[in-house]
Amino acid sequence: MESTRGKLIELLAKEEDNFVSGQKLSEQLDISRPAVWKHMKELEKDGYVIEAAPRKGYRIVSYPDKVSMNTVQWGLSTSWLGQRLIHKASVTSTQLIAHQEAQAGAEHGTVIIADEQTKGRGRLNRSWHSYKGEGIWMSIILRPTFEPHRSPQITLLAATVLAEVFKTYVGIKPQIKWPNDLLTNGKKLAGILTELQAEEDRVNYIVLGMGINVNQPSSSFPEDIQRKASSLKIETGESLELTGLIKEILQTFEKRYNEFNEEGFRPIKLRWEAFGYRLGEMVPIQTYQKEWNGRIMGIEDDGALRVLDDKGQEQKLYSAEIQW
Ligand code: BT5
Structure with a gap:
C-alpha cells in the first residue's frame, strides 16, 4: 500500500509496542506534524486504537477487526493481488460487482469484498448464504493468458x-470435494465459484468467487443447510x-498463482x-x-x-455434478 496512510501504519507497526515520535513520522512521510495528527484521527475512525503520549509520540495499541480497504491492504505483502481492492458493506453478490468492474476494464488482481451479500450465489443458480460480518465473501478478477479450457484449473487452485x-x-485439516467444496467432517466450510468471460481461444477475464464461513455459530445457518x-x-x-485471514488467503493465492504460471x-x-x-x-x-x-x-x-x-x-x- 503506497499511500501516506499505508506508510504511516507500516512505520508504526514496525515498532510494535514502542512509540514513534511525531517528528520522525513527519520527516519520513514528508508531511507536517498537524497532518500526522490528522492521519491518526482517521485511523481511529477505521477502528485502530492509537496511544498518543507527549514527548514520546504515537503507537498502535490495537488493530481494527473491521474489514475495510485500508485494514486489508495494510501490511498486505502481495505485488499484484488486491492492490486494487473494493470493500462494500452490503451487495447483492460480489460476483456481480466483479463482472461490472471487469467489463469496465478492472485490472488483473482486483478484489471485491463485502460484509454481506443479499443474493450470494453458488453454482447452477443455487443460493449462497452470506451472513453479515460472519464470513469472507470475496471475488477476484483474473486476466490470465492461458487458453479458456484451462480455466477450471483455477477452481482447483483456489481450493x-x-x-x-x-x-x-x-x-484444521480440511478436505477438498471435487471440484469446489471445502469440507471438514463432511460439512461444508467454503465454496468456490469460477465464472468465465471468454472467446474461443482467449480468456477475457475470470471472476473467482470464494465464500468462507468463518465466525457463524451453527444457529446462524438456516435449517436446510445446518446439518451440512x-x-x-x-x-x-x-x-x-x-482481515488477517483475508490477507493470508490473498498472499497464499498470489504465491500459488505465480507458481501455476511458471x-x-x-x-x-x-x-x-x-x-x-x-x-x-x-x-x-x-x-x-x-x-x-x-x-x-x-x-x-488437466484437473479432470x-x-x-x-x-x-x-x-x-x-463437469459432472457428483453426489456423494
Ligand atoms: C458454491 O456453490 O459452493 C459456490 C459458493 C460461492 C460463494 C461466493 S461468496 C463470494 C462470491 N459471490 C457470490 O455471490 N458467490 C461467490 P455450490 O457448490 O453450488 O453450493 C451451493 C450450495 O451450498 C447451496 O445449494 C446450499 O446447499 C449450500 N450452502 C449455501 N450457503 C452455504 C453456506 N454459507 N455454507 C455452507 N453451505 C452453503
Whole structure:
C-alpha cells in the first residue's frame, strides 16, 4: 500500500509496542506534524486504537477487526493481488460487482469484498448464504493468458489455497470435494465459484468467487443447510479475525498463482491430492446421463477427476455434478 496512510501504519507497526515520535513520522512521510495528527484521527475512525503520549509520540495499541480497504491492504505483502481492492458493506453478490468492474476494464488482481451479500450465489443458480460480518465473501478478477479450457484449473487452485490456509493458519485439516467444496467432517466450510468471460481461444477475464464461513455459530445457518454446513469457529471453538485471514488467503493465492504460471498445474495436482475427499473410496456418482458407482483415484494433469468405474475402466470427469 503506497499511500501516506499505508506508510504511516507500516512505520508504526514496525515498532510494535514502542512509540514513534511525531517528528520522525513527519520527516519520513514528508508531511507536517498537524497532518500526522490528522492521519491518526482517521485511523481511529477505521477502528485502530492509537496511544498518543507527549514527548514520546504515537503507537498502535490495537488493530481494527473491521474489514475495510485500508485494514486489508495494510501490511498486505502481495505485488499484484488486491492492490486494487473494493470493500462494500452490503451487495447483492460480489460476483456481480466483479463482472461490472471487469467489463469496465478492472485490472488483473482486483478484489471485491463485502460484509454481506443479499443474493450470494453458488453454482447452477443455487443460493449462497452470506451472513453479515460472519464470513469472507470475496471475488477476484483474473486476466490470465492461458487458453479458456484451462480455466477450471483455477477452481482447483483456489481450493488448494484455501485448504493450505485452513491447515497452516487456522489449524484444521480440511478436505477438498471435487471440484469446489471445502469440507471438514463432511460439512461444508467454503465454496468456490469460477465464472468465465471468454472467446474461443482467449480468456477475457475470470471472476473467482470464494465464500468462507468463518465466525457463524451453527444457529446462524438456516435449517436446510445446518446439518451440512460448518464454520471455522465451530471447528476451532474460537472467533477469527477476518482481515488477517483475508490477507493470508490473498498472499497464499498470489504465491500459488505465480507458481501455476511458471510450473503449470502439476504442483497444484499434488497438493490437491493431499487434501482430496474420499480418495480411493467407492462413491455414488451422478453424471447427466446416468448414475453409477466409481472409485475416486485423484485428478488428471488437466484437473479432470479420475474415477475407476465398476468394470475397472478409467473415466475422466470434467463437469459432472457428483453426489456423494
Ligand atoms: C458454491 O456453490 O459452493 C459456490 C459458493 C460461492 C460463494 C461466493 S461468496 C463470494 C462470491 N459471490 C457470490 O455471490 N458467490 C461467490 P455450490 O457448490 O453450488 O453450493 C451451493 C450450495 O451450498 C447451496 O445449494 C446450499 O446447499 C449450500 N450452502 C449455501 N450457503 C452455504 C453456506 N454459507 N455454507 C455452507 N453451505 C452453503
